[in-house]
Every structure is written in C-alpha cells, then in structure tokens.
Amino acid sequence: MSLNKIQDLLGDKAEYYLGHTCTTISKDSIHLPAPGHIDNVWTQSNRNIQTIRSISAIADHGRLGGSGYVSILPVDQGIEHSGGASFAPNPIYFDPENIVKLAIEGGCNAVASTYGVLGSVARKYAHKIPFIVKVNHNEFISYPNKFDQIMFGTIKDAWNMGAAGIGATIYFGSDESARQIVEVAKAFEYAHELGMATVLWCYLRNGSFKKDGVDYHTAADLTGQANHLGVTIQADIIKQKLPTNNGGYNAINFGKTSKLVYDKLTTDHPIDLCRYQVANCYMGRVGLINSGGESKGATDMAEAVMTAVVNKRAGGMGLISGRKAFQKPMAEGVQLLNAIQDVYLDSSVTIA
Incomplete structure (x- = not known):
C-alpha cells in the first residue's frame, strides 16, 4: 500500500496524523522499534536466553519480520464476548484452523488465542507461526455478568504445545x-523460566471510571499507569487500547x-497521548501494541490504518487487530x- 493510499484512507485528517510534530516527550528519549531492538534492549535484561530466543521468534516472523515492529492476530473473543457474538458474522472461524490460517496468510508475526484453539492444531502449526497462548479470560456466561x-x-501446557509466548489480561x-x-506475575515468572515471552492485555475496569458522561477507561493518564504496572511484572509486550481522552485522575x-503530565507531557493530539503510553512502557524498552477494536464494517480499513499511524508515530511497536x-x-x-503492516513498512511514516 502506497503513501498515497494511506493518505486517502486518512482523508481530511491525513496532515493531522502524518504531519504532526510531537513537542512533549522527545522521540530521542524513546527506545524506538528497530531491527536491533532485541540486541540493544533485551540482551541487557534479566530475561534468560530461551526467552530472548522466543521474543526473537515473534519479532522475526511474518511480513514485518526483522523490522522491530509486530502485527499480531488475537482471537480470544469467543470466550471474552461469546462464540456467537464473535463468529456469527463469519462462521468459518468457529474452526480453530481457519484462525491460524488467517494469521499465516495475513503475514502476522504471531497468532494469539485460547488454550483450546491453539492446542487443537498445535502439532500442525506451532512450528509454522509463533503461538501466544492466552491463559486467562473473562468467561462472560455467569448471570448476572461479572x-x-x-x-x-x-x-506448562502452553510450553508443551510449542508456544513462543503466553498472554494474560x-x-x-x-x-x-x-x-x-x-496470579499473572507468577504466571509470567514461570513462563520466563520455561523460556516463553509474555504479553499483557493492560485494561482498566471500574464503573467509577465513568464520570459525568465521560468514559475514562481509555484516558492516557490511567492507561499509562496500567502500562507502568504491566511492565513492572515483566511483561515483554504491552497491549493497550488507543487513548481517546485524558485527565482521568483529575476527573475521578x-x-x-x-x-506536568497534562501541561508538559501530553496534549490532546492522539499521537501525544499515545506517546505517554509508550513512556510508561519504560520509554519503549517494552514494546507497546495498540488494539484494533471492534469491527464496524465499511470504516474498518481506515480505522485500522489510522490506529497504526498513531501507534507508529508515537513510538509504539505495532498493532494487534482481531475482529x-x-x-x-x-x-x-x-x-x-x-x-x-504496510504502515510499519513505509519509511515515510516516521516517528513524530
């Protein structure tokens, strides 16, 4: 996909996203994704050799392999949202093999899904694309919902099926x-002991995070702190929703x-808000991947490209897009x- 196509998808917001200069947290202070990121960052850490090899297996696979960026297909929504809500629009994905095939055909670095999904096809595919086994879920069938x-x-089962990593929320x-x-800190410790990478879905959940009709579950200051807690328990990759506002601490x-968080380190521009999320991932030492969100049909392509542009220009590591x-x-x-992936492969889309 050419830069002209990216600009067309961004429409009248093309200059807003592609021409923005970040004057808050300097790009020079960020450990930016690059081919040498593992050598420059992870080999200095306490991660063991097997874990570094697993991180490398993810980073070096697919169309973005070796670039420093990642594109991951996550399909755990069959539990998180129900199988019907997730797969009724396209029932072929009730079959786990098609989930893995989509990740492979789509040139992804890895496929992230449930024990059942990945375990059912592990012998056929675990050596063909890195598996990230999601180890916890909101089962969402209890009534009333909790x-x-x-x-x-x-x-240990994730390791036995050949997974390169585990994921948790x-x-x-x-x-x-x-x-x-x-629970997750202990799971990550054991995964690292066995040599697997760790990915954390760093989500907020509290009814009080909605105030005066505004939802602060995706506020930059609150999601940034969630990221900071996530890297503290040694997540190797942080998955976070793109920030949509700011000021959660003050509103609640x-x-x-x-x-200074609001006066100096952020503005209301989406790239600056996302840059604050990156800063809370140890200034990019731990990669930030933003989620693609729900499918809305005709606007999906434009929204996905916009999210990728914001993540890349903020200093993020990539996108994890499922629905x-x-x-x-x-x-x-x-x-x-x-x-x-084309956004991350396009050298003209630069760090802001």
Missing part, C-alpha cells in the same frame, strides 16, 4: 485486580499524579492485516 479474569489451563482498577496481579479525583480481520471474508481480512 467482570473478572480467571486462569485457564497451565503454563489484568483489569486494573477492579476489585479483583490485586488477585489478578499476583483519586490517586496521585502531577500537573476487524476475522469478522469478514478471509481474503478481506488478509487485505486489512496487510494494510496495517
């Missing part, structure tokens, strides 16, 4: 978050922050994944 992440399977801010932090009037890809015919899903 929002909690509970563990599925074991870390923590609902930061929820009543259950303290337990989840301990809790916790501690600094006026926009698998809730449509496979050929269209491949096209969307390739469009995302």
Whole structure:
C-alpha cells in the first residue's frame, strides 16, 4: 500500500496524523522499534536466553519480520464476548484452523488465542507461526455478568504445545485486580523460566471510571499507569487500547499524579497521548501494541490504518487487530492485516 493510499484512507485528517510534530516527550528519549531492538534492549535484561530466543521468534516472523515492529492476530473473543457474538458474522472461524490460517496468510508475526484453539492444531502449526497462548479470560456466561479474569489451563501446557509466548489480561482498577496481579506475575515468572515471552492485555475496569458522561477507561493518564504496572511484572509486550481522552485522575479525583503530565507531557493530539503510553512502557524498552477494536464494517480499513499511524508515530511497536480481520471474508481480512503492516513498512511514516 502506497503513501498515497494511506493518505486517502486518512482523508481530511491525513496532515493531522502524518504531519504532526510531537513537542512533549522527545522521540530521542524513546527506545524506538528497530531491527536491533532485541540486541540493544533485551540482551541487557534479566530475561534468560530461551526467552530472548522466543521474543526473537515473534519479532522475526511474518511480513514485518526483522523490522522491530509486530502485527499480531488475537482471537480470544469467543470466550471474552461469546462464540456467537464473535463468529456469527463469519462462521468459518468457529474452526480453530481457519484462525491460524488467517494469521499465516495475513503475514502476522504471531497468532494469539485460547488454550483450546491453539492446542487443537498445535502439532500442525506451532512450528509454522509463533503461538501466544492466552491463559486467562473473562468467561462472560455467569448471570448476572461479572467482570473478572480467571486462569485457564497451565503454563506448562502452553510450553508443551510449542508456544513462543503466553498472554494474560489484568483489569486494573477492579476489585479483583490485586488477585489478578499476583496470579499473572507468577504466571509470567514461570513462563520466563520455561523460556516463553509474555504479553499483557493492560485494561482498566471500574464503573467509577465513568464520570459525568465521560468514559475514562481509555484516558492516557490511567492507561499509562496500567502500562507502568504491566511492565513492572515483566511483561515483554504491552497491549493497550488507543487513548481517546485524558485527565482521568483529575476527573475521578483519586490517586496521585502531577500537573506536568497534562501541561508538559501530553496534549490532546492522539499521537501525544499515545506517546505517554509508550513512556510508561519504560520509554519503549517494552514494546507497546495498540488494539484494533471492534469491527464496524465499511470504516474498518481506515480505522485500522489510522490506529497504526498513531501507534507508529508515537513510538509504539505495532498493532494487534482481531475482529476487524476475522469478522469478514478471509481474503478481506488478509487485505486489512496487510494494510496495517504496510504502515510499519513505509519509511515515510516516521516517528513524530
């Protein structure tokens, strides 16, 4: 996909996204994604040799292999949202093999899914594309609904099926978050011991994070702190929603922050808000991947490209997009994944 096509998809917002200069946190202070990122960053860390090899396996696979950027297909929505809600638009994805095929055909660095999905086809595909096994879920069938992440399977089973990494979610801010932090920290420790990479879905969940009609679950200051907690328990990659606003601490009037976060370190521009998320990932030492969000149909391609542009120009590591890809015919899903990857392969889309 050419730069002209990227500009066309961004429409009248093309200059807003592609021409923005970040004057908050300098790009020079960010450990930017690059071919030498693993040698320059991870070999200095406490990660063991097997874990570094697993991180490398993910980084070196697919169309973005060796670039420093990643494109991951996540399909855990069958549990998180229900199989019907996820796969009714395209029932072929009730079959786990088609999920893995989409990731392969789409040129992804890795496929992230459940124990059941990846375990059912592990012998056929674990050596063909890196597996990231999602180890906890919000099962979402209890009534009334509750929002909690509970563990599925074991870390050893993920290793036995040949996974390159494990993934987990923590609902930061929820009543259950303290337990989840301990559970996931222990799971990540064991995964690293066995030589697997770790990916953390750093999501916020608290009814009080909605104030005066504004939803601060995707506020830059709150999601940034969630990221900071995530890297503290040694996630190797942080998955976070793209920030849509800021000022959660002030609006909800809790916790501690600094006026400088709003006056100096952020503006209201999406790239600057995302840059603050990157800063909270140890200034990019740990890669930030933003999620693609729900499928809305005709606007999916434009939204995916916009998210990729914001993430890349902020200093992020890539995109993890699921529903926009698998809730449509496979050929269209491949096209969307390739469009995302083209943003990261285009050298004219630079760090802001």
